[in-house]
Amino acid sequence: MAILCLDIGGTEIKSMLKREDFEKTLANFPSKAGTNAPDIRNDVFSLVDELKNDYDIDGIAISTAGMVDYKTGIIAGHGPTFKNYKGFDWKKEIKDELGIPAVVENDVKAAAMGELTYGAGKGFNSAFVLTVGTGIGGALILDGKIHRGASGHAGEIGYMPFETDKFEALASTSALVKNSQKFYPDKNFKNGKIIFNAIDDGDEDAIKLVDDMTRFLARGIANIMLIVNPELILIGGGISEQKEKFLDPIIEKVRAYVPENIFAATRIKATELGNKSGLYGAYAIYKQNIK
Known part of the structure; x- marks a missing residue:
């Protein structure tokens, strides 16, 4: 069977x-x-x-x-x-x-369960999984099960409000590309891969774009950690493969937003199952x- x-x-x-x-x-x-x-x-x-x-x-x-x-x-x-x-x-x-x-x-919820059961979250009981792509999706796993909330849609962090816009309008990959075209129209920053490659070449504008993106992501993740205090935060989406230029800066910025004891209790990793x-x-x- x-x-x-x-x-x-x-x-x-x-x-x-x-x-x-x-x-x-x-x-x-x-x-x-x-x-x-x-x-x-x-x-x-x-x-x-x-x-x-x-x-x-x-x-x-x-x-x-x-x-x-x-x-x-x-x-x-x-x-x-x-x-x-x-x-x-x-x-x-x-x-x-x-x-x-x-x-x-x-x-998104299925992907979170996949990671917790067979991927980067194996062995953990609680995790928040967010996917960064065209938008930002999220799912909360508590005691090995999806936490759904009163409406059944807990974890929809893409709609989380910031001062100027929603979380996904500020910190998604599509927001990164949109900002690149808005602020640097003369550059060929037509997708995330090109922007991250430009960082390797020391492009200051690309560095600024990704620094802003990771700062917004770190604020969102810090809010999740302060409210839920999960054992694990997993970040998915193709962009999460950029460890040194993306994941590591997020981790360092999160450290500055939350008390040290809360930061130390939560691992922040990239997803593994693609x-x-x-x-x-x-x-x-x-x-x-x-x-």
């Missing part, structure tokens, strides 16, 4: 077969989210048909972009890259068509919820 794990994004869908003693990464396939998201089910059902000749599929674990009602698994909302996704009920569709159980979780964290997290959530 194996669990089919899916990570549904706006442009592609990742998939993996998983059980405790077995793991098989499957080929990514295009997502129909931008045209009509409910059509994704047909591709999922076709994938199950292909796999069942060689594997017994016991259930399906889904990590998906968008807001998920954790009580029902129904999609509660989504961004502009998805069409007609709100109200879609993965659990019912899968039960009706395949007769097997399913779990559905928001992709783009497979949602798949591992979906599997971990399936194990927690389906007996």
Whole structure:
């Protein structure tokens, strides 16, 4: 028996077969989210048909972009890259068509569970995981489980207000690029990689841009540490791979914002599982919820 794990994004869908003693990464396939998201089910059902000749599929674990009602698994909302996704009920569709159980979780929360169970957070009981990319997403894990809060959406730190704007409008990768184009239009700072490479060349403008970004991120992380006091802060997104130029400066700036005893109690690390964290997290959530 194996669990089919899916990570549904706006442009592609990742998939993996998983059980405790077995793991098989499957080929990514295009997502129909931008045209009509409910059509994704047909591709999922076709994938199950292909796999069942060689594997017994016991259930399906889904990590998906968008807001998920954790009580029902129904999609509660989504961004502009998805069409007609709100109200879609993965659990019912899968039960009706395949007769097997399913779990559905928001992709950031699933990625957090993946890291805590199989990645950089393994061995920790509490962690806050934030992903830095187009926006900033977050998830809080307490006692090995997702903490959801009163509305079910605890951890949405991208909306956290600062003096001039929301957290993600100041500290995301897209904010870094937007600021570079605003303040230095004559430079070819069209993405984060170019900006970080410019730091290696001693470009003072690139250094200033990243210094501002890491300062805002450090303030946000300091607020999380002061309120939650987790054992671990994990930072994900491609930009987190820039240890000396990104992660190390954040850590030093956080130290200046919080009391030393609080700083010493929390590790700050980069995530480890990359783009497979949602798949591992979906599997971990399936194990927690389906007996």
